[in-house]
Amino acid sequence: MQCPYCEYTDSRVLESRSTEAGQSIRRRRECLGCKHRFTTYERIEFVPVTVIKRDGQRESFDRSKLLRGMVRACEKTGIHQSCLEALVDEIEAQVQQQTVREVSSNEIGELVLRNLRSLSEVAYVRFASVYRHFQGIRDFVDTLNHLQNPIELPHKKSTKNASTSLEHSPSDSSDMESEPSFITHS
Ligand SMILES: [Zn+2]
Numbered sequence: 001m002q003c004p005y006c007e008y009t010d011s012r013v014l015e016s017r018s019t020e021a022g023q024s025i026r027r028r029r030e031c032l033g034c035k036h037r038f039t040t041y042e043r044i045e046f047v048p049v050t051v052i053k054r055d056g057q058r059e060s061f062d063r064s065k066l067l068r069g070m071v072r073a074c075e076k077t078g079i080h081q082s083c084l085e086a087l088v089d090e091i092e093a094q095v096q097q098q099t100v101r102e103v104s105s106n107e108i109g110e111l112v113l114r115n116l117r118s119l120s121e122v123a124y125v126r127f128a129s130v131y132r133h134f135q136g137i138r139d140f141v142d143t144l145n146h147l148q149n150p151i152e153l154p155h156k157k158s159t160k161n162a163s164t165s166l167e168h169s170p171s172d173s174s175d176m177e178s179e180p181s182f183i184t185h186s
Contacts, residue, residue, distance in 0.1 A: 001029060001040055008033030018085050022063050025089060049095050050102045061103070063092050070112060073127035077120040087115050105131075121147055 002009050011029040014037070019026045025042045049061040067088045074084060091111050095103050109131040116124045128143050 003031035003033060003036060004038050005036040006031060006034040011038075016086065016089070017082065018089060022067075022085070022088070022092075047096065047101065049098075051108065052102055052104045054105060058102075061092070061095060061108075063088050066091065066108065066112070069130075070116070070123075070127065073116070073130065074120065074123040077123045079119055079123060083119065087112075087119075090115065117147070 001011050003011060008031050010032040012032060013027050013029055015028040017026050018024070019041070023043065027040050027042065028037060029040060030037050050058050051061050052058055067084060070084050070087065071081065091108065094111060095108070109127075112131070113124060113128055116127055124147065125140065125143055129140065
């Protein structure tokens with residue numbers, strides 16, 4: 001990004017934030033040549049990405065839905081909204097960078113989890129419980145074990161038989177909906 005004062009092409013980003021409901025990113029930059037500060041706006045090139053949901057239905061990728069699901073999972077974890085917005089930017093960028101214009105809701109969920117884990121273990125487990133459709137205590141235990149010993153991701157399918165005989169999903173025990181908002185109907 002060329003400096004408007006000295007035309008130097010290298011700058012340092014001081015701050016990034018989403019604007020226009022996430023349609024563009026405003027960046028505050030400092031020129032590495034003359035130290036002047038200036039603002040740039042990056043607009044996301046709109047190439048629609050289709051999300052394939054678990055039930056096979058398709059819908060277009062909606063970053064605000066994704067953000068809402070993450071905000072809910074991160075309630076009372078002390079994670080600032082701007083942090084989650086940055087995460088959604090990151091995930092959207094990763095989705096947009098793929099050559100394939102389709103992504104499964106599972107892939108998005110895994111991307112979210114990979115990023116949430118370093119932010120908050122509570123948020124990680126909450127998000128995992130919703131999006132992986134935990135069926136019982138066994139799934140929580142697997143996920144907690146994975147947090148302590150992150151060798152490989154616990155795949156819900158492999159634990160399904162073990163968990164069906166245990167308790168049913170704790171659907172009345174929290175404020176979470178049955179699916180994260182990015183995979184539910186609008
Ligand atoms: Zn400059």
